[in-house]
Amino acid sequence: MKSKLAIRDIAQMVGVSTATISRYLNGKYHSMSNETRLRIEKTIAQMGYQPNNVARSLRSTQSKTIAVIMADIFNPYSMDVLKGIEEICSSCGYTIFICDARDSGERERTLIEEMTAKCVDGFIINTTGENDDYIMGLSLEYPVVLVGRKIQNTRINSVSVDNLRGITLAMEHLCSKGCTAITFLSPTPGNISPRLERIKAFTTLAQQAEFTTIDCRLELLTQIDDAAVAHIIHQLGTQRTARPALITSNGKLSLHTVKAFKALNRRVPEDILMVGFDDTDWAQILRSPLTVIAQPTYEIGQAAANKLIPMLTKEKGLKETTDTVLPPTLIEREST
Amino acid sequence: MKSKLAIRDIAQMVGVSTATISRYLNGKYHSMSNETRLRIEKTIAQMGYQPNNVARSLRSTQSKTIAVIMADIFNPYSMDVLKGIEEICSSCGYTIFICDARDSGERERTLIEEMTAKCVDGFIINTTGENDDYIMGLSLEYPVVLVGRKIQNTRINSVSVDNLRGITLAMEHLCSKGCTAITFLSPTPGNISPRLERIKAFTTLAQQAEFTTIDCRLELLTQIDDAAVAHIIHQLGTQRTARPALITSNGKLSLHTVKAFKALNRRVPEDILMVGFDDTDWAQILRSPLTVIAQPTYEIGQAAANKLIPMLTKEKGLKETTDTVLPPTLIEREST
DNA sequence: CTGAAAGCGCTTACAG
């Protein structure tokens, strides 16, 4: 659009070579006289010169840009994680491409390709679970950090929450409230690690001495919408007795569940206790505010960025892979 | 990280010049033999060659990248708008940089500068309201579309909602419910156009014959948090009589208001009717689901992208500026 | 239909 100044123009004005201007731009002040530095500084400020980052990237093979690829950007979990990522990256001088795979493995692959073509320096991925091999390959050529969702049997850095701990907190809490039956409601896990982990945690804990007196059941949902959830909730209500409880495996599911309870006129906690994974913004404004397992989403995002950024510059020598696991917390409210 | 193939390598393999490969990459199939085209196609597919977009951008001064700068990315309104933007851009082959100004005018300016340095082709901006002149200048050199928030007295394309219509819908609705007093709760508007428009709409309508029997009051909040909102709500309750109603000017404010009502044990709609701007995901799960003025957020995003993209290629000849205004709708629920 | 060559705006050994 506009004919911007180039390094050549500044060089001419200052009366030095472009090499010197370039050194200045890259902070190599030690290799120029104080006087030169000041003259350059002044001219750049006066002229409002801005280096062209596209050219810098092409030449230096460092774009100072990171691709963040989320399976579904438009859920509160992703949003909070993004906030953490964005803040760290931005404070380290990195710009992020935020990409939404829309829960499609194919789109996830396309996005990764697009991002490599854009010469990003590294990736933070919340994977759809459909590209394990592809992402493993990617991680051989680019710095990659997985966030929220791990890939089994592989050596890729990851940051996620302690799902066993989360489910344990929920079950112990419900137990302490005298529950006699607990249903765990989850989407069919597919190849998505947190879902698998939560389900496994639930079924494992259900077997343990502590919980043998409790009637534990797992309900898997293929489709997550109002109708499907209402159907399950309806069935539950008519089959169970005593003091039942429900654990929902993520925020979206919790929302549908609350709607279903409302539609079926079922009261929480009078008719059924409820604990939801994820502390959504609406949890507090329900008739009975929702007890939740809160993930440190913001910290998860920060941790992911903090893990990736050193990989972007460091010699690929330090190839120690780490899985960071952050603890969830239980926030007790009136639903239990 | 990896030594990628360059156009030169493909040219060598196919046995043509890089110019021909480049023409192929740019879809100029008419200027090469069918046979050449097929050979190139095959080799590229075989080798998994991907053109380097950074180099393409540098040479062609088209980066196929758009900067989206939102005053506050982390509110539901922005999210939905983004979804609309993202979908259109992505389907037109544009990648977007999503930037969060965190409600800081200074950060907004910094981001715009960063994005120009990244050679984006254009901007979609939901402005903080603190950089009117700066953005006006920007719009002289880059294609810019404002979304949600306009800049007064300027010729920049924009897409926003009909705020007068929204407030009218809310007031007529409350009127039809027999309200005798309406309070409009809004953040202090500053230089943010939708806030100004909604406030103006309210005060103007309040004067009209239709509403003269209704006691209309405007309440401005400097700070938007639980305590501040609770304080206002508390005052209101003790001063008013008959059949009062409240209109909240955005989704965030609605959330705090609902919390305040809860804390003060005030029932909706028994003690006070309520209409909120923005149809948030939690509106339906309240004890009394919230009547809202819903903005066509998704369509607003789409419209903004659809307006910007033609500006990216077309000669700057067609300089007709347009302000697209989309209609809001009232969704009646039990809070009124 | 195709190629040689210049150049987009930088960075980086290399030489002094």
Place this chain on the structure above:
DNA sequence: CTGAAAGCGCTTACAG
């Protein structure tokens, strides 16, 4: 402390 020159991977008149 500084500059001349090559080159990052493409695109694009220009010439044939």
